[in-house]
Amino acid sequence: MKILAVCGFGVGSSMILKMTLQKVFKEKNIEADIENTDISTHLDYVADAIFTSYQFVDDLKKLTDVPIYPIRRYSDKEEVKKQVEKLLESQQ
Amino acid sequence: MNHMLALDHIQIVESLKNYKEAIKLASTPLLKSGYINDSYIEAMIKAIDTFGPYIVLQDEFAMPHALPEDGVNKTGTSLLVVKEGVDLLGHTIKVFLVLAPKTKDALSTMLTSLADFLMYKQNIINLYNAKSVESIQNLLEESW
Numbered sequence: 001m002k003i004l005a006v007c008g009f010g011v012g013s014s015m016i017l018k019m020t021l022q023k024v025f026k027e028k029n030i031e032a033d034i035e036n037t038d039i040s041t042h043l044d045y046v047a048d049a050i051f052t053s054y055q056f057v058d059d060l061k062k063l064t065d066v067p068i069y070p071i072r073r074y075s076d077k078e079e080v081k082k083q084v085e086k087l088l089e090s091q092q
Numbered sequence: 093m094n095h096m097l098a099l100d101h102i103q104i105v106e107s108l109k110n111y112k113e114a115i116k117l118a119s120t121p122l123l124k125s126g127y128i129n130d131s132y133i134e135a136m137i138k139a140i141d142t143f144g145p146y147i148v149l150q151d152e153f154a155m156p157h158a159l160p161e162d163g164v165n166k167t168g169t170s171l172l173v174v175k176e177g178v179d180l181l182g183h184t185i186k187v188f189l190v191l192a193p194k195t196k197d198a199l200s201t202m203l204t205s206l207a208d209f210l211m212y213k214q215n216i217i218n219l220y221n222a223k224s225v226e227s228i229q230n231l232l233e234e235s236w
Binding site: 007008009011012013015016019020023039053054055056072073074075076077 | 139142143144145146147148149150151153155157158159191196199200203204206207208210211213
């Protein structure tokens with residue numbers, strides 16, 4: 001499964017989100033290729049899902065049809081886990 | 093011991109008016125010792141205006157940062173605890189950890205070691221309940 005973590009700069013917060021995602025996927029024993037990037041540069045949004053903050057959802061929806069899962073607090077493992085579970089349910 | 097977070101880069105205050113004041117105060121040690129220029133502080137505040145409160149990574153915790161080219165001379169970090177908390181676009185923040193990376197790689201290194209620490213809410217609570225800057229430094233370095 002390929003996952004993108006997207007934030008404003010693509011280096012700080014999205015890196016934290018990537019690591020929270022890695023932890024959640026690892027706990028679920030699911031292989032995931034997770035990359036982090038920023039919202040402003042040109043992106044090839046080829047992924048199974050995008051995780052980002054609520055304020056980027058509308059902009060991203062204009063750029064891609066990839067399902068978007070918003071996260072309020074990037075380090076909050078429980079919140080990230082709930083969104084990952086939504087993604088997994090949608091794939092069943 | 094080479095501390096990630098120098099003691100004189102840690103501050104504890106009771107209250108502040110708003111998050112802009114908090115980010116400015118939190119950054120003052122880095123500015124005074126030449127790690128960053130004024131432009132970096134402006135860039136961190138502007139990032140919130142542009143991108144919203146996404147630097148709020150955990151309950152009561154924010155990590156203001158911008159890019160190396162916004163005015164970083166030397167990689168550094170600073171931390172401010174606001175005991176009463178301060179509003180950041182709807183989130184009450186008690187801990188501000190400013191990251192000033194000279195390169196993107198330096199930022200990755202900082203974040204890799206910080207990520208696990210931030211996943212546990214109790215770590216943040218311990219930070220703002222700390223009685224001294226020394227104990228804040230210890231709390232962070234146990235895992236950083």
